[in-house]
Amino acid sequence: MEKSEFHFYPNPKFRRLRGYAFDPSISLKLDTSSVNLVEYKIKWEKIEVGPVGEYIEVIDFDPTIGQFYKAVDLDHPNVLSQHGLDPSESNPLFHQQMVYAVSMTTIERFEKALGRKILWSSRLLNRDKGNPEYAQYVKCLRIYPHAIRDANAYYSPQKKAILFGYFLANPIEDSIMMPGSMVFTCLSHDIIAHEVTHAILDGMHRSYSEATNPDVLAFHEAFADIVALFQHFTFPDVLAHQISKTRGDLLNENLLAQLANQFGDAIGFYGSLRDAIGKVNVKTKKWEAHQPSPMDYLTVFEPHKRGSILVAAIFEAFNNIYRLRVADLLRIASNGSGILPLGEIHPDLVKRLSIEASKTASHIMNMCIRALDYCPPVDITFGDYLRAIITADLELVPEDPYNYRLSFIDAFRRRGIYPNGIKNLSNESLRHPIHENLGKSGQGIDSDSDDLFRIIAEFLTDYADAIKYTSNRKEIYEITKDYISGKYEDEDGIDLESKKRILGLHRRIEVKFNKSPEFSKLTGLVFGSDYHLLGIKTSKKGNYKGAAFQIQNLRLVSRTGPDGNQLNQVVFSIIQTSRYKIVDGSFLPIPSDESESKNHSLFRGGCTLIFDLDSKKLKYAISKPLIGFGEIFSDNYKIDEKRLKAEYDFQSDMVEKVESEYSRYFGSKEAKLNEPFSFLHQH
């Protein structure tokens, strides 16, 4: 057979690539070296030298010395046949393979949980410069494995790129690590997964990079850590090894709950950089478990450290569920006592415990990722996230025999994290209120609005149909854009026939809900004529003249629950921005027609609307209102001064609370120049 007749062979399902489960340092320790090498199993895709695939583009350029490195060809038979290059610190081609493998693993994890393709955040353009579009599709995330000479790595939302650093190790003691050895952040599973998660989250919730309250950036960090952490549980050998080592008790010191070991060692920590369950005490050099304290949530503001509170809460929830799931196994293995005899535990038990741990971790990760669809689009707090987790899970998994939800609530409570505005902590009150069957009763949505929502829901069903069977990401992007902004002409600028025209969602909301107090009540945003009182810009499009707003993140949520129940929802977010100044301690709106200026402060409100396609109804409206509570029923809307004041105070206090020596000298925005989403807040 000719070489060119490859089409006789079907594409493989997976590409197997060898890599580190953690980072190179684990391979150097006797007790862990055996489990550090894993095979990443990535969905087969056509890739070019780089590697460059559908989602990521690895470019190995080292600007610090102006050098490009040779790029790996993962399709080369010698590479394919042995499942990738040998793991090696000194071979940059392996570095490229490693970032590709871990990035793709992380991306697949998200797609599996979300049930749809992920898109990177689009490039936003300055319209004043004559750009025809304000947003541009970004196909590939760029990955630069050797971009900076610094003990750091970061995702740049502006360049849609991840920049990995390398540096000389400076361990606290020479026995921990060879001083002066080179450490590459792009070889750390945790750092790669963490940064890719930042990028994915930015693609879903762009506003989460704005520090509007102490939780927002901390959430970004925590979420990235959670993904990196729970991905450890997908490596069967590592899992079995650590379960055997801890005798099944994952609250003991173990690799699974640690992040960035080599990195931590190299910059002079004892052990890993971050640890969900404990830390080596600097004085005694012994490992100690963390005790949750509600004080932390009140006093810790640096995003990574504050994020650790959330990570610890999630890990605790995980551990409680895992313990519940394995209680019977432990009883069986211990003749009913539940207390294991001394010594090593039986390999069969290890295997069974591993299965449970892995299953639980996978559930937890799915819950954490899916909750993103039920979060408000701006100004997220840990409490909002808890509500999102509960709501998302109730939607998909009505029965909860292992008390997953309660475990979450309990772990948050133990850390003093409570959502605003709920009366008590229970599944019912944490779940967002459902906007069902409110039609004719005096409360809630009136029947006119209900009709309008039904029309919107039907439109969204069209969207769902259009997108359901599209697997091309660019097409998904384009179709989604058309359904938001409308489509009236074809690519060549010729008017479409009326059947093919799409009246966009943005336009529909303008037309249908303009001056609708009901819709304002529901979203907390201003659609009436009072918008200028709140400093909202005027939007003029065609015949419409009214409050400006943005529609973000239109997406299809189509999932199947464990009981076979099918979820068919379309979700989108509306964001509205108030421009203001504080004069003598009070809110002064900027006139709606005034152009942008540096001196304006921005205050965003937003609402995530979730439509159920089966009932053609609006199901949830998850809102961060612009309009103050209590003002919503009055005729003159006023800004939500409580939230605004809190945001304003937080932002002006940031220097004292969050900021470092570095930002004191260089300015807080300037400090973000090289660390918007960096792995380590090093300054």
Next chain:
Amino acid sequence: MSSPKQKISHVEVRMFKLGTGDCFVIKFFSGQSTSFKLMIDAGCWSGDSDKISPYIMALKEYVQNQIDLLVITHEHKDHVHAFDVCQKLFTKDFTINEIWMGWSENDDDPRVSDWKREFGEKKKALFKITKKLKSINEDPETRSQLSFEKGGDELFSIKENFLASLSAFSNLHFDDDPVGYKGLLKGMEVVKKLGKSGGVINFRTPGEIIEKKVNLPGVRFYILGPPSVWEEVKKEKGKKGESYEHNNDLPINEGFSAAALALDSLDKSNLCPFNPKYAADNKVESYKNQDNYWRNIDNDWLNSSGMLALRINSKTNNLSLAIAIEFEESGKVLLFPGDAEFGSWESWHKINWGVKSRTCKGYLTTEELLNRTVLYKVAHHLSHNGTAKKIGLDMMTNSELVAMATLDYHNISSHWKSTMPNMAIIDDLLGKTKGRLLVLNERDVPYDRKKNIQLTDEIIRHRLTMSEDERNSFIENLNSDNPLFIQFRIEV
């Protein structure tokens, strides 16, 4: 000045108002006659000869063109700049009998010269990067490229601000292009020459106690810093509660400064972290493509320089020659720490002075010296990193304490304003001194930026807490009418 002097009765501490920066003369009197003239530093943030000369001329007149001892605390412009721009005034008609510098300035010490060469390289790296970033920002292409993006204009102004802060750091260490860098600021060079031509330079090490029995009977100089241990020079912060700030402490990034130094060199292969066989000759197509320029990263790595600048700055501050001047009879202490940061303060407490304590049976401790301090020259212009808390200010318990701070909002790098003054230090100082905090120029110095409270108002408020006697004596001893200086007199 040859005959033995009477005991010292009082001192006048005169702080010259050159701008943010130190320039002090301390005159020691015995009764009406001057026994000894000590000068500490002559620097300020910036200013040319025209601007600074009047102060130096006034200083010369005040000391009648002669100084018994000149102390140079450290090599930062805000401490030695005047020697540079007013070089002639110092070399002509001016006599300095003796100069003191920290042991770390002794170029004959091989340990020092090795370290200085290395440290000098780092400073050079900082300078090179500053220059490079400047040329990038000045390139119109940079701006137009960015303005294409949403928020790009704002990003550009952020880059400009970053560069300005970086330049501020760089300028502290360099007068101009360091191509022929000799390891010295010009001001420092001038002082070292002064030492060679006339007075003798003595390099001081911590733990020394020096007496000038002839001219200054009953006065002792305790040398506190710079620390003799390099680790402490490198340390700028303490643990929580010990200093006013708490931050991770990372070492200078060697790999980074090496690459920075090689910015202009053509062959960088020795810096490559991999075997040269992995080097590719050609650029990747999509990186070359102009449509993708917005995603390229040629210069992003240069932003790591902020860290380098901070480290260099702190290290130089920690090399400050810090002295405590004690008056035997009253036990009063004047504390001049230069710009010492936490590592230095910490090291002072490890010094074994080997002399008896005045207050208890054992030996004298640094804590006791701090307890007896009646005048504190606030380190580093009231910033958070100059004054240690638990092992510093908290130990200054003397009820007569007066503080002098060399901060001037009308002559300061705008990028220092966010750290100077630090509210927590101001609070402590005002409480301890009952408002006897003398700031070089109070005007427009904020106390609470958010609530828009001026420092002056806070000082006035605290001065109300003085008793009548305290207030009378404070007013009597203070001379703040002269535009060129502020002076405080202390009975010793």
